[in-house]
Amino acid sequence: MSLDSPKEPAIELVGIDKKFGTVHANKNINLTVAKGSIHGIIGENGAGKSTLMSILYGFYQADHGEIRISGKPVTIRDSQTAIAAGIGMVHQHFMLVENFTVLENVMLGAEGGQLLAKGVASARKELKRLEDDYGLEVDPDAVIEELPVGNQQRVEILKALYRGAEILILDEPTGVLTPAEADHLFKVLRVLRDQGKTIILITHKLREIMAITDTVSVMRRGEMVATRKTAETTVEELAELMVGRRVLLRVEKGAANPGAVLMSVRNLTVKDSRGVTMVDNVSFDVRAGEIVGIAGVAGNGQSELLEAIAGIRKPSSGEILIDGKPVAGLDPAGLRDLGLAHIPEDRHHMGLVLKFEEYENSILGYHHDAKYGRGPFLDLDAMRKDAEEKIAKYDIRPPNPRLRTANFSGGNQQKIVVAREIERDPKMLIIGQPTRGVDIGAIEFIHKRIIEMRDAGKAVLLVSVELDEIRSLSDRILVMFAGKVVGEKSGEAGEQTLGLMMAGIAA
Amino acid sequence: MSTVSVPLPAWINYGLIPLLNLILAFFFSGLVVWGIGENPFEALQLLLIGALGRGEGIGFTLFYTTSFIFTGLSVAVAIHAGLFNIGSEGQAYLGGLGAALVALAMDSYVPWYVTMPFAVIGAALFGAACAAIPAWLQAKRGSHIVITTIMFNFIVSSLMNYVLVRVLIVPGKMAPETRTFLPGGQLPKLDWLIAMFGGKIGAAPLNFSFLIALIMCFLVWVLIWRTKLGYEMRTLGISPTAASYAGIRYSKIVMITMLISGGLAGMMALNPVMGASARLQIEFVGGAGFVGIAVSLMGRNHPAGIVLAALLFGILYQGGAELSFDMPSITRDMIVVIQGMVILFAGALEYMLRPAVVRLYQQLTGK
Numbered sequence: 001m002s003l004d005s006p007k008e009p010a011i012e013l014v015g016i017d018k019k020f021g022t023v024h025a026n027k028n029i030n031l032t033v034a035k036g037s038i039h040g041i042i043g044e045n046g047a048g049k050s051t052l053m054s055i056l057y058g059f060y061q062a063d064h065g066e067i068r069i070s071g072k073p074v075t076i077r078d079s080q081t082a083i084a085a086g087i088g089m090v091h092q093h094f095m096l097v098e099n100f101t102v103l104e105n106v107m108l109g110a111e112g113g114q115l116l117a118k119g120v121a122s123a124r125k126e127l128k129r130l131e132d133d134y135g136l137e138v139d140p141d142a143v144i145e146e147l148p149v150g151n152q153q154r155v156e157i158l159k160a161l162y163r164g165a166e167i168l169i170l171d172e173p174t175g176v177l178t179p180a181e182a183d184h185l186f187k188v189l190r191v192l193r194d195q196g197k198t199i200i201l202i203t204h205k206l207r208e209i210m211a212i213t214d215t216v217s218v219m220r221r222g223e224m225v226a227t228r229k230t231a232e233t234t235v236e237e238l239a240e241l242m243v244g245r246r247v248l249l250r251v252e253k254g255a256a257n258p259g260a261v262l263m264s265v266r267n268l269t270v271k272d273s274r275g276v277t278m279v280d281n282v283s284f285d286v287r288a289g290e291i292v293g294i295a296g297v298a299g300n301g302q303s304e305l306l307e308a309i310a311g312i313r314k315p316s317s318g319e320i321l322i323d324g325k326p327v328a329g330l331d332p333a334g335l336r337d338l339g340l341a342h343i344p345e346d347r348h349h350m351g352l353v354l355k356f357e358e359y360e361n362s363i364l365g366y367h368h369d370a371k372y373g374r375g376p377f378l379d380l381d382a383m384r385k386d387a388e389e390k391i392a393k394y395d396i397r398p399p400n401p402r403l404r405t406a407n408f409s410g411g412n413q414q415k416i417v418v419a420r421e422i423e424r425d426p427k428m429l430i431i432g433q434p435t436r437g438v439d440i441g442a443i444e445f446i447h448k449r450i451i452e453m454r455d456a457g458k459a460v461l462l463v464s465v466e467l468d469e470i471r472s473l474s475d476r477i478l479v480m481f482a483g484k485v486v487g488e489k490s491g492e493a494g495e496q497t498l499g500l501m502m503a504g505i506a507a
Numbered sequence: 508m509s510t511v512s513v514p515l516p517a518w519i520n521y522g523l524i525p526l527l528n529l530i531l532a533f534f535f536s537g538l539v540v541w542g543i544g545e546n547p548f549e550a551l552q553l554l555l556i557g558a559l560g561r562g563e564g565i566g567f568t569l570f571y572t573t574s575f576i577f578t579g580l581s582v583a584v585a586i587h588a589g590l591f592n593i594g595s596e597g598q599a600y601l602g603g604l605g606a607a608l609v610a611l612a613m614d615s616y617v618p619w620y621v622t623m624p625f626a627v628i629g630a631a632l633f634g635a636a637c638a639a640i641p642a643w644l645q646a647k648r649g650s651h652i653v654i655t656t657i658m659f660n661f662i663v664s665s666l667m668n669y670v671l672v673r674v675l676i677v678p679g680k681m682a683p684e685t686r687t688f689l690p691g692g693q694l695p696k697l698d699w700l701i702a703m704f705g706g707k708i709g710a711a712p713l714n715f716s717f718l719i720a721l722i723m724c725f726l727v728w729v730l731i732w733r734t735k736l737g738y739e740m741r742t743l744g745i746s747p748t749a750a751s752y753a754g755i756r757y758s759k760i761v762m763i764t765m766l767i768s769g770g771l772a773g774m775m776a777l778n779p780v781m782g783a784s785a786r787l788q789i790e791f792v793g794g795a796g797f798v799g800i801a802v803s804l805m806g807r808n809h810p811a812g813i814v815l816a817a818l819l820f821g822i823l824y825q826g827g828a829e830l831s832f833d834m835p836s837i838t839r840d841m842i843v844v845i846q847g848m849v850i851l852f853a854g855a856l857e858y859m860l861r862p863a864v865v866r867l868y869q870q871l872t873g874k
């Protein structure tokens with residue numbers, strides 16, 4: 001498989017055009033994806049990547065343009081026709097039945113025949129074969145909700161393969177994975193490619209693009225602006241192509257100037273709904289004017305810690321103090337009144353009401369503030385004006401406060417949350433995964449804002465599974481493993497040291 | 508599956524699709540009418556003339572509409588907070604007791620317009636009280652509101668039997684009902700409203716509570732879309748996790764929402780009790796609470812939609828009654844079947860036609 005011999009194209013998109021009202025999401029897109037290759041697509045938030053893939057998968061219909069699969073023009077009306085044409089999609093938000101087993105999920109909708117028993121036996125065999133061929137081990141009888149996210153994703157891939165997918169689309173697949181899970185996913189993708197499958201990978205992580213793709217295409221504001229052989233490009237070039245200017249991949253920051261302790265956690269223990277201890281006797285302080293980062297592999301108690309501090313989850317023992325005063329019993333509204341802002345990890349379930357219009361979300365949690373209304377009433381004009389200001393300042397696209405939040409791209413949704421929490425000018429800011437699904441230009445922007453908060457004397461607590469992010473922002477780093485803080489390092493700590501601590505190996 | 512996410516213009520979503528559903532419902536009802544040997548077109552004509560042909564018919568139609576607006580609003584308010592209140596029937600029934608007690612206490616001393624505000628409050632309070640216990644059980648104990656509100660329909664029914672048969676019955680009379688209210692406890696007829704359009708109200712019981720219903724529509728709209736409380740209700744209704752993140756207290760919103768919902772259901776009693784019969788009678792609600800569910804569903808939980816849907820059901824009720832009178836082979840039960848068709852197509856099967864409409868729309872607009 002030399003790169004020079006022209007492979008036949010698996011997919012050709014010719015002149016694809018799509019508008020949503022006034023938003024021109026895809027402008028006359030041409031794209032050729034070679035058979036048996038991994039093709040990366042990158043671009044800023046709202047560039048139109050997901051829209052393009054949704055057209056290929058039949059979720060949307062293009063206004064103009066043609067789709068050719070293996071040289072033949074096809075009309076893809078819905079996901080069924082896409083599957084019939086050999087296209088499979090792994091959604092960022094998995095489409096699995098949580099309380100079904102792996103096998104049941106894989107079979108669902110493709111049971112084959114009237115008698116379930118017969119179908120089950122042959123499906124089990126086929127599933128086993130797929131798992132062995134592609135290194136996608138999962139227990140066929142495990143119930144989905146009990147599987148780690150990485151394995152759930154494998155089930156999504158198995159589902160597509162089971163339906164005979166020759167082309168696999170993955171839209172930001174690593175956002176929810178631990179580094180080890182991501183590595184495994186890439187191994188699987190390579191095996192799939194080597195067996196002749198075609199893979200389209202959308203991601204914001206240029207490192208992943210460099211590591212795994214053969215070719216990479218760049219989208220900007222609805223247009224396809226460049227396609228490069230991965231071997232012949234660099235991270236810097238790609239970043240510039242995406243944003244149209246040079247990007248700081250690591251934000252400059254001066255020395256911290258820590259002041260008084262604003263937020264303290266004392267012997268905090270938090271249990272999850274099943275009674276399992278998730279945060280185990282954790283203590284630390286955050287001072288005014290410093291960023292404390294909490295590093296750790298996802299699922300080691302960081303989420304529960306954040307929720308406890310934010311007042312969403314009741315700790316089972318221990319104390320949280322703000323300005324030296326215990327805040328047990330305060331709910332999130334009470335804590336906001338004390339000047340605590342919270343950018344939650346999960347914007348879809350917590351940070352936003354996706355069915356609301358943008359301006360409604362830009363006051364969520366602060367809807368009692370005097371500037372948004374008088375007495376029991378909301379002042380819609382004031383809300384919209386305020387939202388417009390944030391949209392302009394944070395470059396949220398499209399700049400329309402009346403658009404449904406679900407219709408913003410992932411990264412722009414995140415900016416809505418960040419703008420809301422930071423613009424309130426809080427005293428303390430707790431942040432979970434601030435840049436999940438956010439493009440590099442916006443990451444630079446959000447990182448700058450976080451550092452500005454620090455320099456303005458706010459106490460910032462940052463949780464992220466991105467070690468790079470923790471290292472480039474934090475003044476002090478706490479490492480969490482299995483619910484405990486297993487060590488503290490300065491912001492300059494090396495990747496290696498932190499990595500070992502995160503794996504629970506060294507302190 | 509894939510068409511659910513396709514955005515359609517508002518006129519298709521709120522105009523064309525409900526209209527098509529309605530046509531479908533009438534089509535199948537027509538088949539039934541035709542099946543028993545009557546002419547469906549003639550039946551439809553009789554129904555429409557019965558409901559809208561004369562002032563008196565219109566008066567009856569709007570009388571039914573009034574009741575359905577109240578119960579439709581009751582269901583809609585709860586749905587906005589993610590609660591399915593099936594107990595509007597019982598809440599309205601108990602609301603009748605509240606209205607009647609006020610009327611009985613005041614009617615011999617003051618004119619109707621003095622009694623009215625107290626009666627509105629009495630009806631609302633009793634309706635709200637009936638919703639309070641299911642609300643508390645949902646908020647604090649996690650008992651499902653659908654189950655508890657249904658159970659309360661039965662509890663209220665038994666309670667009202669007891670009250671009417673043992674307590675409020677006029678001594679020496681057989682009928683389980685209160686005495687007739689004096690004019691000070693009655694709501695005046697809206698004869699002038701019908702007269703404005705050149706009709707005569709005749710025996711139709713259309714009364715002042717129709718105007719109260721319209722005012723409530725406006726107030727509910729303000730509540731849901733213009734107040735902080737409404738914002739909190741909608742947040743909770745769409746995303747309980749976002750609500751908890753935002754510091755919106757679940758139990759508080761559940762309680763307040765259900766009290767408002769129960770209060771609106773209770774006010775429905777003003778219409779039959781103080782407007783039409785001028786006394787509290789057994790089983791006066793007559794299913795209007797359940798119709799409210801269909802009305803709210805059809806009206807997309809929006810006050811404007813609820814008025815239209817309530818009007819539709821008012822037409823079906825009044826026109827249906829006239830129809831079964833004019834075409835004896837079409838019995839009351841047949842009318843119930845036709846109403847059922849409307850509920851089925853316009854409410855439950857709301858999304859049945861959507862994919863086809865989406866496809867057609869895409870083809871016509873070349874998308």
Ligand SMILES: Nc1ncnc2c1ncn2[C@@H]1O[C@H](COP(=O)(O)OP(=O)(O)OP(=O)(O)O)[C@@H](O)[C@H]1O
Pocket residue numbers: 020021023024025043044045046047048049050051052397398407408409410411412437439514
């Ligand atoms: N259903 C819709 N209605 C209206 N606008 C939409 C809709 N879906 C997407 N858009 C708009 O189209 C543009 C492209 O969105 P898309 O989701 O394709 O971006 P993306 O490149 O995937 O971004 P991200 O990296 O943030 O996920 C955005 O401006 C978005 O707001």
Ligand SMILES: [Mg+2]
Pocket residue numbers: 049050051409410
């Ligand atoms: Mg996207």
